[in-house]
Amino acid sequence: MKSSELLVVFLFALFSQCVRGKGCVCKLKNSEKPFPAQKLESIHTDASKCNRSISSGQMLEVDVLTLGVQRRLEQLAESVSALEIEDDGDLYGAVSLRVIELEVAEVLELMLKLNRSLGSHQQLSESTSIKLQSMMEDMQELESFDHLHVVRKQLENQRIRRELAECQHELQTTDQPPTAQPGHCPQGQLVDVSGPRIYTLTQHGTSYAYGAWGKDPKPAPGKENEYWLVALTSSNVFANYVRRYSSLSTLLVGVSPVDTVIASGNPTTNTIQGPNVVMYDDALYYNCYNGPYVCRFNMSDQSISNVQLPPNTGFNSKLNFGHLAAAYGYTDLDLSTDESGVWVVYATPENFGNVILSKVAEGIPPSLNQTWQTSLHKRTVTNTFVACGVLYATRYLDKDQEEIFYSFDTETGKESYDLRISIKKMQTNIQSLNYNPEDRKLYVYSDAYILLYDAVFQ
Structure with a gap:
């Protein structure tokens, strides 16, 4: 006899009352709400429609x-x-x-x-997005019928299996090649910039002209596909949170962002100041509010530490990037990433306003490592970035073109002013530009638009 039949017999014996001379009457009271099978079927139908309506071919x-x-x-x-x-x-x-x-x-x-x-x-x-939110709410309601926690245990088992698979993968992964030293670039010398491959507005639209975006060159496990975005949401100067997306496609269509708050408001202690922001090793590096400091915000535990730059370092729009027609406000500090880590560009009156480059040593708190002084005046530069220990600087040509015209090799100390590498612009100004050594691309934030270029090496 099946278990369901045994249950019926048991319930019948328990609740049946036999009246002499009459038939037996079974009274069964169910205090639970009936299971909404129709709602479950509706969720299955909606999910199938979503799978059919969205394809890579689109x-x-x-x-x-x-x-x-x-x-x-x-x-x-x-x-x-x-x-x-x-x-x-x-x-x-x-x-x-x-x-x-x-x-x-x-x-x-x-x-x-x-x-x-x-x-x-x-x-x-x-x-x-609306349908997914509705389905999530309906599924959470259906989970309330799972009195034996079967679904919850299944989800927990799936999570454990994923963690075991990740652990197994880490054990089998071969050692990464050693980090390239400054001046020794495996892919050769930078010779061209092609693109843009991507040119689009962010989820903010045209509201915020200044900001930065990119991808962590040294991501934490599980965050390999994440992209981050910082828009200066207060006076084109300040921001107090970083927005993260699970993939490039979710960033481009502006769905499912996760905001991580860094400071309580704008402006206040630890607020992001200026557009030159980078992410490295699951930490956001930026110019701290109202001082010549590099802040390091740990994305995992949300702790903040900082390192002070040398005395008289420009801050609060004293020694900015710019060109003959205009200056880019609050660009006293420029953060960059390359194969070896994080760099910071700044200037001081003692060096006549010329560019100074320092390596930011990882640690808590971070610290400054070796420093190089250049003959490049910071006011003639619109942006800088570092690739394989070589500092590159851009300048404004016209509304359609920017030019990488300068390089400084930290290995040899050699400076060059005649690179003539053109960058095709889609907007007039470039507020931030950074090189990612993982995918060898330049991430650009330009008048509220985000762009992605290929860095071409010899």
Whole structure:
């Protein structure tokens, strides 16, 4: 006899009352609410619809359209250049103009398709986010029926299996190659910057023009795919939290961010000051509020430590980056990452306002290691970054181009002012720029837009 049948017999024997001369009556009272099977079926249906409505092919469609627009624009530029130098009595000039008209029409058509795709993706991400939140709430309600904690135990077992798998993977992982020393770059010398590969607004829209974003070159276990974003949300100067995303795609569509609060407000002690922020080894490095300090915020335990820079180091917009037309406020300190760790760029009156580069030694609290003085005046520079122990500096050419024009090799002490590596801009100003040695890319924050470039080495 099945267990269910035994249960029925038992309940019948327990609750049945036999009245003499009449049939037996069974009274069974269930104090629990009936299980909402219909709601569970609805959740299964919604989940299946989500799986069918979102596919990698949709993101590929955007990439293809973007690439198509880029190539057509390049062809259009070539056609216009050819037309400008033609001198053929207007005969072939008229033909060339007609060709250009057709190319412009094709570009406009591609742009319309791209805009429609981006619009539909935005609507899809918003509706999907709402559905996911609703399904999570419904599942939490259904868990209340799990009196024997079966589901909870299953989830706990899954977590333990994941941890065991991670532990097994760490035991089998081979040792990483030694960290590259300054001046000895395995991939060679930086010779070009291509892109941008990504150009988009953040979840904040155009509200905050100053900020920084990137990916930790030395991430903590389980955070290998995370990206971080810091927008200066107060007067384009201050921020008191860092926003993290589980992947690049969630950052681009602006879903499921996790905010980690660093300070109680803006501005106050330990507030982020200025846009030049980096993440390294699960810690955020930035210019502390109202002082020549490098703050280190530990993302795991949310502790803060700092290191003071040399006396008379510029802070509070005294020794900024800039160019002939403008200065970039509160850029006295610039933090960078490379294969060997974290670096800080600053200036002092004693060095005539020229750039000083120091290595930030890891530790709690952090400390300054070796320091180099350069002949590069900080006010002529718009940004700096470090790759393989070589300091690179950029300058403003015009609203469409920035140029990497300077390098300083910390191994040899050699300076160079004639690099002439062009960076194609999509907005007028670049507020922050940093190199990530893990993926060899430049992460740029430009007038509220985030951009990603490829660093090309010899």
